[in-house]
Amino acid sequence: MPLTWIFDLDNTLHDTNSKIFPVINKKMAQYISQKIGVSSAQANIIREDYWNKYGSTLRGLIKNYHINPAQFLEETHHLPNINELICPMRNLRRTLRSLKGRKIIFTNGPKNYALTVLRLSGILIYFDEIHSIEDSLLNGKPSHSGMRQFLSKHKIKNAVFIDDERLNLRTANRYGLKTVWLNQGSKKPNYISQKIRHLDDLLTLKV
The missing domain is CATH 3.40.50.1000 (HAD superfamily/HAD-like)
Known part of the structure; x- marks a missing residue:
């Protein structure tokens, strides 16, 4: 077969740990902070907690806050300088x-x-x-x-x-x-x- x-x-x-994830994680924390009204530090805790609990931050935000997934993905993965961040x-x-x-x-x-x-x-x-x-x-x-x-x-x-x-x-x-x-x-x-x-x-x- x-x-x-x-x-x-x-x-x-x-x-991704070297360059891309630090940028995406920061964008996710900013998004969470703005959408649910918490501090940047608390937003980062939520981001990590949902990653560990649900397998992705997005899944946790959908389940607990009913956020717009398309908007979340667009805002957090908008990387104009992505060619400088990729490390194959x-x-x-x-x-x-x-x-x-x-x-x-x-x-x-x-x-x-x-x-x-x-x-x-x-x-x-x-x-x-x-x-x-x-x-x-x-x-x-x-x-x-x-x-x-x-x-x-x-x-x-x-x-x-x-x-x-x-x-x-x-x-x-x-x-x-x-x-x-x-x-x-x-x-x-x-x-x-x-x-x-x-x-x-x-x-x-x-x-």
Whole structure:
């Protein structure tokens, strides 16, 4: 059966902790502060709490404050200097070019953001499909309903799921996917098939 490679985007294909996430996180905190009338410090606490509790800040804001999701995504991911913020993982193009099979992006980020990152990284041509938070009907990883919808839409049968967030991989494991955790140091949980330190370790991985 042909193999499908499912890739997370942020902190999997490019390093977002260095430059992009600090900018996006600040924009999210500003949005929260303005919309619900709390201090910047409290807004940042809410942002982190919702990320940990719901898998995304957006999901928590929809559930608790009924915010406009399209407006939130537009304001928080508007990055005029995004080309200066992208830090692709090492040997990224060679890694993707060498992996045989269908390749899909599964991200909790918005579609336009994902397309821009892939295009500026020079890797858009390697992906057959992009599944964004809009495609997940705003119910992204690690939710079970989001995973079921993703698997059904893309007719996933035999696949490897690569992500830096272990909770996303735990859900993927529940649906029979092989899971690869991109992580530098933490101990591998039992629900994760394999752990790699760098993305290009996929080239020597047996799946």
